Amino acid sequence: MLPLATYINMRIVIAKPGLDGHDRGAKVVSRALRDGGHDVIYTGLRKTPEEIVRIVNDEDAEVLGLSTLSGAHNSLIPKICEQLVHNRLGNVIVFAGGIIPERDIEFLFRSGLRAVFGPGTPTSDVLDFLNEALIRKQNGDPVGVGDGSGWNWND
Amino acid sequence: MEIQLESETVRGGIGMTDISDLLESAKSGDRRSLSMLISAISKSGESPSINTSKGWVLGVTGPPGSGKSTLIGQMVRKWASSGERVAVLALDPTSPLSGGSLLADRIRMEGEDDLRENVFVRSIPSGKTPGAISPVLWPICGVLSECGWTRIIVETVGTGQSEFRIAALVDRLLLVDGPDRGDIIQAEKAGILELADVIAVNKSDLPGASSAAQHIRSSLSLASDDNREVVLVSAKEGHGIQELVEIIEKCEPQNTRGKMMMMERLISEWDSILVSHPEIDKITSELCDGSITVREAIEILVSSVRDGGS
Ligand code: B12
Ligand SMILES: Nc1nc2c(ncn2[C@@H]2O[C@H](COP(=O)(O)OP(=O)(O)OP(=O)(O)O)[C@@H](O)[C@H]2O)c(=O)[nH]1
Ligand SMILES: [Mg+2]
Numbered sequence: 001m002l003p004l005a006t007y008i009n010m011r012i013v014i015a016k017p018g019l020d021g022h023d024r025g026a027k028v029v030s031r032a033l034r035d036g037g038h039d040v041i042y043t044g045l046r047k048t049p050e051e052i053v054r055i056v057n058d059e060d061a062e063v064l065g066l067s068t069l070s071g072a073h074n075s076l077i078p079k080i081c082e083q084l085v086h087n088r089l090g091n092v093i094v095f096a097g098g099i100i101p102e103r104d105i106e107f108l109f110r111s112g113l114r115a116v117f118g119p120g121t122p123t124s125d126v127l128d129f130l131n132e133a134l135i136r137k138q139n140g141d142p143v144g145v146g147d148g149s150g151w152n153w154n155d
Numbered sequence: 156m157e158i159q160l161e162s163e164t165v166r167g168g169i170g171m172t173d174i175s176d177l178l179e180s181a182k183s184g185d186r187r188s189l190s191m192l193i194s195a196i197s198k199s200g201e202s203p204s205i206n207t208s209k210g211w212v213l214g215v216t217g218p219p220g221s222g223k224s225t226l227i228g229q230m231v232r233k234w235a236s237s238g239e240r241v242a243v244l245a246l247d248p249t250s251p252l253s254g255g256s257l258l259a260d261r262i263r264m265e266g267e268d269d270l271r272e273n274v275f276v277r278s279i280p281s282g283k284t285p286g287a288i289s290p291v292l293w294p295i296c297g298v299l300s301e302c303g304w305t306r307i308i309v310e311t312v313g314t315g316q317s318e319f320r321i322a323a324l325v326d327r328l329l330l331v332d333g334p335d336r337g338d339i340i341q342a343e344k345a346g347i348l349e350l351a352d353v354i355a356v357n358k359s360d361l362p363g364a365s366s367a368a369q370h371i372r373s374s375l376s377l378a379s380d381d382n383r384e385v386v387l388v389s390a391k392e393g394h395g396i397q398e399l400v401e402i403i404e405k406c407e408p409q410n411t412r413g414k415m416m417m418m419e420r421l422i423s424e425w426d427s428i429l430v431s432h433p434e435i436d437k438i439t440s441e442l443c444d445g446s447i448t449v450r451e452a453i454e455i456l457v458s459s460v461r462d463g464g465s
Binding site for chain 2: 011039041051054055057058059060087088089
């Protein structure tokens, strides 16, 4: 693991897409990322893909974390990824967490997602992922949602 | 003012020379450029040269949880649907321990997409000087105004000192209070009540709100020339919002505050020069182990500012 000092402050949007009302996980993750030194913007519940893309744009976030526990991930996440790219936000690093079955992860990676974190994830894992994603970004590796498939955290 | 800049790269690889390009495309209506421009200003402290003043700016302050964000959401909806373009800047405290910040729930903006088109919300962490108002807010308001945002609203958490700072940025200040007696006493103590141009007592759907408003009215009427309005509203149920917006629209920028505003702006610039001083870490350590005195520390800081080495 890299030393904590290498974490660089990033602007991160944590969003709850769709009708899903489970917000504990999103709040836990938001606080952990804040404590990790990042600026975190939590969107609140029930945002449409359009709203999420607008928030990422207006806040000029470098990272978007999606929290879904309702089972609608396979339709919502690719839609959000597609709209980000369409709105010149292809550089944004996108990852997700919540209740997402193993069998769906490969499909989501193909739409540009870089990591998926399930229940019981230690928050230090999420910070480590961000750290590595940032280092890769600085090296010019493709990590943005619009960069196509390539590196993924769970590989 | 000419500032010497290092060849620093800003978020997303935007260099300093791009600020004026970004401003041009932001002015033509490109929202991506506006957003990147604000990041570039926040990171570099550089102000692009613009013609307009900082525009129409309303400050919204009040105790934590009094309903500022919810109320702003309601007012924004009124303004946006009457054709104004509304920008909201939400200032949030940065954790002094981790350096990170948890930026509050974004102002809820349900409704039609063309309404949202006229609303821009941006969270701004308080950064290195907790409780202070970052000097980058001046150029950010200027840029928003230049890009055609006709109503700019700045939300701050009401914890005392920052209110005086926010009063230095805005032309109109709205104090939002809850029905809790404790909140009002807190506002009175901190002197915020004196500073506000308009006072809203929120949560009128809960018991106690109208007696709280009455309490504030009677303490204002102690000064015979004080004719400021105290409005009862419920942000949750949408009551009293139209009246509040009309009162704010009628409110004239206070010229009498001019000198105090300049003083606060000066302090805010000064603070930021101080905390971004290259040797501030070394100097505070030396103060801690007693190898220099506070006087000497100030001597060192001031002389290097004077030599232009800040
Ligand atoms: C608590 C709970 C509720 C509470 C929610 C309270 C709240 N405000 O959050 C209540 C009672 C309201 C509720 C209601 C419902 N629930 Co419920 N609920 C749960 C339960 C038991 C725990 C969820 C939780 O809070 N966990 C604690 C948090 C901290 O963990 P977490 O959310 O998983 O987050 C962690 C990781 O997933 C990850 N993570 C999460 N988000 C993100 C985001 C990012 C960016 C990252 C990096 C990581 C990350 O990090 C977190 C920390 O480790 C789960 C079962 C379970 N064991 O997961 C069911 C569960 C999620 N609920 C379920 C269902 C079906 C419902 C209901 C539809 C009805 C029902 N049958 O109860 C309603 C729908 C509500 C709605 N409108 O959406 C199902 C979902 C099934 C599915 N997806 O196929 C589950 C899985 C139960 C089950 N086995 O059937 N629920
Ligand atoms: N009953 C009632 N609750 C309200 C009203 N307005 C806001 N609230 C609730 O008060 C709580 C705080 O609202 P916010 O709008 O976040 O308050 P805030 O002043 O912006 O809070 P901070 O930014 O954290 O200081 C939320 O739970 C709101 O739903 C109101 O008019 N009536
Ligand atoms: Mg708020």
